[in-house]
Amino acid sequence: SRRGAPHIALLPSAGMGHLTPFCRLAVALSDSGCDVSFITVQPTVSSAESRRVAALLAAFPRLRPLDFRLADFDPSAFASTDPFFLRFEAIRRSAHLLPALLAAASPPVSAVVVDISLVSTFLPVLAGVGLPCYLLFTASAAMLSLCAHFPAYIAAKTTAGVGDVEIPGLRTVPKSSIPLPLHDPNNLFTTQFVENGRILQKACGILINTFHALEQEALDALNGGKVVPAGLPPVVAIGPLKPVIGCEGGSPLPWLDAQPARSVVYVSFGSRTAMSAEQMKELGTGLERSGCRFLWVVKSKVVDREEEVELEELLGEEYLERVRERGLVVKGWVEQEEILGHVAVGGFLSHCGWNSVTEAALHGVPILAWPRLGDQRVNADVMARGGLGIWVKEWSWEGEEKVVRGEEIGERVRELMEDEGLRASAARLGKEAVKAVAVDGSSGKGLAEFIGKL
Numbered sequence: 001s002r003r004g005a006p007h008i009a010l011l012p013s014a015g016m017g018h019l020t021p022f023c024r025l026a027v028a029l030s031d032s033g034c035d036v037s038f039i040t041v042q043p044t045v046s047s048a049e050s051r052r053v054a055a056l057l058a059a060f061p062r063l064r065p066l067d068f069r070l071a072d073f074d075p076s077a078f079a080s081t082d083p084f085f086l087r088f089e090a091i092r093r094s095a096h097l098l099p100a101l102l103a104a105a106s107p108p109v110s111a112v113v114v115d116i117s118l119v120s121t122f123l124p125v126l127a128g129v130g131l132p133c134y135l136l137f138t139a140s141a142a143m144l145s146l147c148a149h150f151p152a153y154i155a156a157k158t159t160a161g162v163g164d165v166e167i168p169g170l171r172t173v174p175k176s177s178i179p180l181p182l183h184d185p186n187n188l189f190t191t192q193f194v195e196n197g198r199i200l201q202k203a204c205g206i207l208i209n210t211f212h213a214l215e216q217e218a219l220d221a222l223n224g225g226k227v228v229p230a231g232l233p234p235v236v237a238i239g240p241l242k243p244v245i246g247c248e249g250g251s252p253l254p255w256l257d258a259q260p261a262r263s264v265v266y267v268s269f270g271s272r273t274a275m276s277a278e279q280m281k282e283l284g285t286g287l288e289r290s291g292c293r294f295l296w297v298v299k300s301k302v303v304d305r306e307e308e309v310e311l312e313e314l315l316g317e318e319y320l321e322r323v324r325e326r327g328l329v330v331k332g333w334v335e336q337e338e339i340l341g342h343v344a345v346g347g348f349l350s351h352c353g354w355n356s357v358t359e360a361a362l363h364g365v366p367i368l369a370w371p372r373l374g375d376q377r378v379n380a381d382v383m384a385r386g387g388l389g390i391w392v393k394e395w396s397w398e399g400e401e402k403v404v405r406g407e408e409i410g411e412r413v414r415e416l417m418e419d420e421g422l423r424a425s426a427a428r429l430g431k432e433a434v435k436a437v438a439v440d441g442s443s444g445k446g447l448a449e450f451i452g453k454l
């Protein structure tokens with residue numbers, strides 16, 4: 001690295017949605033001349049994560065791996081069964097062990113970038129040893145506003161449950177879009193979310209994987225002292241973080257090469273959203289009825305290590321036989337970035353995990369949103385406002401029994417693929433995204449300013 005260049009340590013959290021932007025940030029910082037240490041926790045929750053970390057470190061030997069051994073942790077003591085939330089907690093409770101690991105690093109660490117889900121326990125520990133703590137917010141600026149305002153909302157509310165949340169200076173997040181765990185004050189995720197929200201003000205800065213053309217209003221509200229009257233550290237948009245070529249895994253898809261331009265709808269609900277067997281059948285029917293070509297990534301378990309059932313068993317051999325000509329159904333990991341960038345892909349039926357939204361934006365691929373849980377409805381709202389896609393608000397959500405019928409899914413998919421106006425507006429946003437991450441774009445400059453400050 002260049003003389004005098006900062007040494008930045010990155011601490012990602014559990015789950016592909018958190019790991020992916022950190023891998024991309026690591027490469028972006030390293031490409032800008034920084035020394036980068038990448039803190040890893042083994043074993044990872046999913047095998048997708050361990051493969052990604054191994055591929056990243058192999059492709060970029062200049063990144064320094066730092067193996068973080070966690071303190072003993074008893075998951076049964078917590079009111080959650082979500083393996084990812086429990087891992088967040090295990091890492092959070094090991095914060096006191098990080099300074100010793102960092103102290104051994106040479107050259108000395110100049111700053112640490114911590115994942116949002118971990119920040120409330122790490123920030124005080126890092127401050128204690130005089131290390132600047134930045135955070136990377138891995139979701140939308142709208143979600144950051146909710147995170148920043150939520151502690152004040154909880155403190156001021158007079159009703160028992162959580163209702164519509166009016167974010168000062170921005171917009172109201174309706175009750176139905178609030179992540180389900182947040183309705184339960186005793187949920188482990190709620191405790192983490194509120195603690196992390198409270199400490200935001202003390203961070204040296206907040207990096208966020210979004211861009212101005214998509215979320216100008218939210219970024220202005222956050223930086224203009226509207227969301228948190230006491231003020232926040234600078235919220236710096238650095239996205240959409242660019243994919244790291246050659247290490248995001250997956251198999252090449254010769255099938256796509258054989259399809260006409262913009263004819264295929266890509267269907268994926270992310271790395272950790274499982275769908276019920278019945279809903280999966282209906283989705284299959286819907287894709288078949290749409291008459292469109294499709295590439296469908298099937299997931300039936302929250303953690304990939306537990307995927308055992310074969311496609312034939314999930315969807316039936318007959319179905320797979322029937323759709324063979326027009327549809328490719330795959331189980332396991334695909335290279336989503338490559339798929340979204342492929343000329344054959346003309347639409348994306350997506351759960352609206354934030355990484356997926358930013359990837360679709362970068363490639364100008366229109367989205368049909370079917371958010372399922374967590375921050376996904378907030379994200380779907382952002383992408384619909386930004387002209388990137390359509391969100392069918394009535395479709396089922398975490399905790400609901402409702403099954404969306406194939407007929408309706410098929411109709412909406414066809415609409416997505418036939419809407420020329422939407423295609424044009426998604427393409428426009430794609431151009432803005434590409435501009436933003438260029439060296440002289442808003443996000444490119446944001447990253448350079450962050451590095452300059454260190």
Ligand code: BUP
Nearest residue numbers: 015016017020270271272333334336353354355356
């Ligand atoms: Br599935 C799948 N290939 O097969 P999100 C996902 N991805 O490359 P999530 C693949 O994983 P959280 C696959 O491109 C994106 O970068 C995808 O992140 C990639 O949603 C990432 O979209 C998934 O944020 O995470 O997985 O639900 O719940 O943590 O947001």
